[in-house]
Amino acid sequence: MDNSDISADSLISVRNLSFSRGNRKIFDDISLDIARGKITAIMGPSGTGKTTLLKLIGGQLIPEQGSIVVDGLDVHQLRRKELFHLRKRIGMLFQSGALLTDINVYDNVAFPLREHTHLTESMIRTLVLMKLQAVGLRGARDLMPNELSGGMARRVALARAIALDPMMILYDEPFTGQDPISMGALVHLIKSLNTTLGLTSIIVSHDVAETSAIADYIYVISDGKIAGQGTPKEIEASESAWVQQFMKGDPDGPVHFHYPAPNYIEDLLASSQSPSRIAVKQKAKKTDESLNAKGLKKTPSRKRGRSRYRRED
Amino acid sequence: MLHFLQKLGSSTRTNFAKLGRATYFLGHTLTGIVDVALRPRLLLNQLHSVGVLTFLIITISGLFVGMVLGLQGYNILSDFGSEEALGIMVAASLVRELGPVVTALLFAGRAGSALTAEIGLMKATEQLSGMEMMAVDPVNRIISPRFFAGFLSMPLLAALFSMVGILGGHMVGVGLLGVDDGSYWSQMQANLDFYDDIVNGVIKSIVFGFAATWIALFEGYDAVPTAEGVSRATTRTVVNSAFAILGLDFILTAMMFGDI
Numbered sequence: 346m347d348n349s350d351i352s353a354d355s356l357i358s359v360r361n362l363s364f365s366r367g368n369r370k371i372f373d374d375i376s377l378d379i380a381r382g383k384i385t386a387i388m389g390p391s392g393t394g395k396t397t398l399l400k401l402i403g404g405q406l407i408p409e410q411g412s413i414v415v416d417g418l419d420v421h422q423l424r425r426k427e428l429f430h431l432r433k434r435i436g437m438l439f440q441s442g443a444l445l446t447d448i449n450v451y452d453n454v455a456f457p458l459r460e461h462t463h464l465t466e467s468m469i470r471t472l473v474l475m476k477l478q479a480v481g482l483r484g485a486r487d488l489m490p491n492e493l494s495g496g497m498a499r500r501v502a503l504a505r506a507i508a509l510d511p512m513m514i515l516y517d518e519p520f521t522g523q524d525p526i527s528m529g530a531l532v533h534l535i536k537s538l539n540t541t542l543g544l545t546s547i548i549v550s551h552d553v554a555e556t557s558a559i560a561d562y563i564y565v566i567s568d569g570k571i572a573g574q575g576t577p578k579e580i581e582a583s584e585s586a587w588v589q590q591f592m593k594g595d596p597d598g599p600v601h602f603h604y605p606a607p608n609y610i611e612d613l614l615a616s617s618q619s620p621s622r623i624a625v626k627q628k629a630k631k632t633d634e635s636l637n638a639k640g641l642k643k644t645p646s647r648k649r650g651r652s653r654y655r656r657e658d
Numbered sequence: 659m660l661h662f663l664q665k666l667g668s669s670t671r672t673n674f675a676k677l678g679r680a681t682y683f684l685g686h687t688l689t690g691i692v693d694v695a696l697r698p699r700l701l702l703n704q705l706h707s708v709g710v711l712t713f714l715i716i717t718i719s720g721l722f723v724g725m726v727l728g729l730q731g732y733n734i735l736s737d738f739g740s741e742e743a744l745g746i747m748v749a750a751s752l753v754r755e756l757g758p759v760v761t762a763l764l765f766a767g768r769a770g771s772a773l774t775a776e777i778g779l780m781k782a783t784e785q786l787s788g789m790e791m792m793a794v795d796p797v798n799r800i801i802s803p804r805f806f807a808g809f810l811s812m813p814l815l816a817a818l819f820s821m822v823g824i825l826g827g828h829m830v831g832v833g834l835l836g837v838d839d840g841s842y843w844s845q846m847q848a849n850l851d852f853y854d855d856i857v858n859g860v861i862k863s864i865v866f867g868f869a870a871t872w873i874a875l876f877e878g879y880d881a882v883p884t885a886e887g888v889s890r891a892t893t894r895t896v897v898n899s900a901f902a903i904l905g906l907d908f909i910l911t912a913m914m915f916g917d918i
Contacts, residue, residue, distance in 0.1 A: 443788030
């Protein structure tokens with residue numbers, strides 16, 4: 346695809362980005378564009394580094410290679426002060442909400458205003474109430490973060506993210522672990538905020554149905570590469586078997602249901618525990634590598650592998 | 659053998675890397691003095707949670723340490739018929755040594771572990787990241803006030819510890835064992851030197867406070883952001899602070915009193 350024609354009206358353009366954690370390549374030379382004023386979704390199984398991408402865009406991580414240009418500014422060439430200035434124009438909604446737990450809802454929303462503006466308390470009050478009204482939680486202003494349900498905490502965090510009237514918002518897994526009602530509320534909020542405030546939104550998610558309902562453009566990422574991109578309809582009609590499996594949630598397909606293991610019967614009949622475990626490990630490693638070579642990898646295996654590695658570390 | 663060398667090399671490398679991060683972190687924390695000066699409220703809040711809330715444990719421990727010193731000192735001194743020297747003995751042990759060291763150890767256990775757990779959990783719940791994305795420097799905003807609060811509290815807490823300890827020694831020595839009240843105080847007054855004893859003790863407590871708070875904050879900031887990681891970091895805070903305090907105490911004592 347030719348990227349140059351999109352980049353004219355794109356707010357963020359990522360070029361040839363590579364990033365690894367340890368020996369694991371999270372992004373391998375990817376390029377993508379986020380259109381101004383649109384909702385762009387970045388999807389992929391957990392552990393593919395979707396959150397990492399948001400952190401790279403926000404300048405919290407530094408890529409090994411490639412560049413990220415946000416509104417004409419190369420994020421990783423900026424000086425600290427300029428980067429902080431840019432961040433004031435970016436709202437980010439963390440998966441956990443990331444509310445400050447020692448102050449109440451009102452003070453949480455007021456926090457960025459107090460830090461970055463010289464408004465009087467009465468003006469801050471007006472602004473905070475407006476933002477809370479927008480997310481429907483004006484009545485919850487005196488609650489502490491630990492008294493909020495997960496969905497409410499995320500809405501408060503959203504109110505805080507729009508407190509400084511940013512040009513764009515990054516949503517990190519906004520729908521994970523939500524009941525259908527608060528999920529619906531969030532979907533509606535993200536869509537309506539985007540249109541009423543003229544924002545650019547980036548949603549990182551693996552909730553296929555909700556995300557494709559509101560996204561204007563979707564990138565599907567797998568194994569550090571872009572596996573598919575297009576409007577929700579185009580993605581649905583994608584020819585890639587991997588994308589099809591991901592979008593439909595089929596248990597088996599290019600990504601296998603089983604974690605690599607030796608032959609089932611042999612394993613059951615193996616007499617003693619420890620030697621067979623070693624065999625399992627070695628075989629699993631081999632199969633893993635061969636899977637890797639084909640560009641396929643099952644997510645749970647990644648996670649387990651990583652935590653095992655960490656413990657030894 | 660090769661495996662052993664490999665492990666040794668890797669752990670040395672890890673530790674030096676950590677030391678480097680800690681030093682960089684300290685520098686970053688110290689620049690936060692600007693934020694602290696502009697917003698004294700942040701510092702006051704932390705002085706309360708780091709300093710004032712440690713008050714009780716320090717007072718009670720000081721009292722008991724002083725009382726034990728009174729008992730033990732009386733036993734030894736009475737063998738030489740010099741019970742009157744109990745005052746100077748109790749005071750010198752406390753002001754020079756026990757005050758700063760025991761206070762610092764208690765401080766690391768009470769305030770240091772709390773700081774590590776708090777910062778570690780803030781990191782685990784993405785509060786620090788969130789602040790960064792709101793263009794607020796978490797080190798200057800969160801860490802620095804805590805650092806300066808710990809740094810300022812320690813000498814005061816050590817002074818409190820010594821004071822209560824001297825009173826405890828008085829209670830036991832004069833009140834129970836019958837040492838002369840006048841000689842308890844006058845011996846202390848005559849023999850305790852302001853520079854040699856008190857100033858040196860204060861210097862020790864400042865150094866310990868600096869080290870203990872730095873270790874606690876860094877361990878929290880550097881913690882693996884999981885429940886297990888935070889618990890490990892808290893343990894490391896207490897262990898490393900204890901080592902640092904005792905090691906530094908030896909070095910400082912050698913420099914101050916050792917005539918080396």
